[in-house]
Amino acid sequence: MKTIPVGVTAATTAAAYIRERVGAAWQTPVAGIVLGSGLGGLADRLEDAVRIPFSHVPGFPQVTVAGHAGQLIVGTLASRPVVMLAGRFHMYEGHDAGLAAFPVRVLHALGAPVYVASNAAGGVRRTFEAGDLMLIADHMNLMFRNPLIGPTEQGDERFPDMSDPYDPQLRALMREAAQAVNVPLHEGVYCGLVGPTYETPAEVRMLEKLGADAVGMSTVPEVIMARAIGMRAVAVSCITNKAAGLSHEKLSHAEVMEAGRSVAGRFEGLISAFVQRL
Template sequence: MSGSAVGGSAAAAAAAYIRQRVGTAWQTPVAGIVLGSGLGGLADRLEQPVRIPFSHVPGFPTATVAGHAGQLMVGTLASRPVVLLAGRFHMYEGHAAGLAAFPVRVLHALGAPVYIASNAAGGVRRTFTAGDLMLIADHMNLMFRNPLVGPTESGDERFPDMSDPYDPALRALMRDAATAVNVPLHEGVYCGLLGPTYETPAEVRMLERLGADAVGMSTVPEVIMARAIGMRAVAVSCITNKAAGLSHDKLSHQEVMDAGKAVASRFEGLITEFVRRV
């Protein structure tokens, strides 16, 4: 897909379609939220939602991964207007990095100043167990792809500063929200790999030595895009399993889904409280 097909003009067209579908109920969102594998239950907390299948949104492909509903939803959460994506586009599905990050452009075009990402991740930190929640403090891009490669879009920053990709003030607000709803919240470094295979034990040992606390196959291109277009970003990982070699268990996508369901109420309470405060 060409850069123009996932650039600012394409995002504006998608945003215009979404506003038209929502109609007179449209309110400028305080945040855009993306839900990772097994974490889609937050969508059920939306009040008076308008649901739009991804396939209806200009520029969006159909979601193909189990656990991703493939819907864009507009509604209110904690009585505050939000746009929520139940699912995302991964590069391992064959999408370019620009398309994986395109929904962030659309959220920005809809007026959302804050991007809230969530994902399912394997625990590299040895003390992590399935069901832990980790606030992402920083990331490593070992996908070796970047959504900003190519001509610079109007309004984008060519060389965005990544010294604080995850906004420090928003991270503090997320920690406050966790305390308020009594949800344990760890903090660490997320490493993005291309996938779709899970990591080998040798790769996990490498990631541990590099300083990663969790590993997954998403989020990084989205946050890079958010920084380039001026959105503030915050992200939470659901640790769904110990990474390969750190336990005797075999890894599967079903395990990821089950862990997401197990932590759902804590995750949903955390994000709802954060939206109330943002």
């Protein structure tokens, strides 16, 4: 696969293109938001939206996953300027960790101080049900990949502290937003695996013993990148199913999409209330 530049220079080029496309309506965003599988409906709540296909943004490949629109969208949410990514790049598509995290660099180059990630995840915690929302308090990187491997980019921290990868103040703000809109919000540990296969029952039992509450195939490289470049990060998982072996149901991407749609209203209300408080 062709190597795509993913450093600061490439991010600056992409950001300049985006600002030019938006034109006079451009406002510095209070946050950059990525929408996971089945959660893209939030993009429809943006006012004065300018939509740019990923394929038009310098350095962005075409998205290949069903349920990811593959658009970068600039607009206002709850009267606050934001940039949204309706879709993301996964390592299981053949991308390396640097490219999976590259959109975070672009959001930073656009001036966003906060990175808000969302994802679809399998529930490892036995009390989780499909449709639950989980605020990520911490993560495990069992992808065994890191977007910072290689020469250090200008402005990056070589050894970023990961004591609090998910900003405590932003998590408190998300809990406040959840209470305000009456959305139940759990909190737990997210484990990132490469995929694209779902986990086996034995792997799920292992993750449970390691302390994971949910498991998915994204977010971890993005948050590592956010921390290295000085962005504050917060993330919410939509629990789309019980992980393998915790129920008698077979797992499928269609099920993930359906669960995302079922929780869409609560998720959209939560993120809107959060952004309003930034």
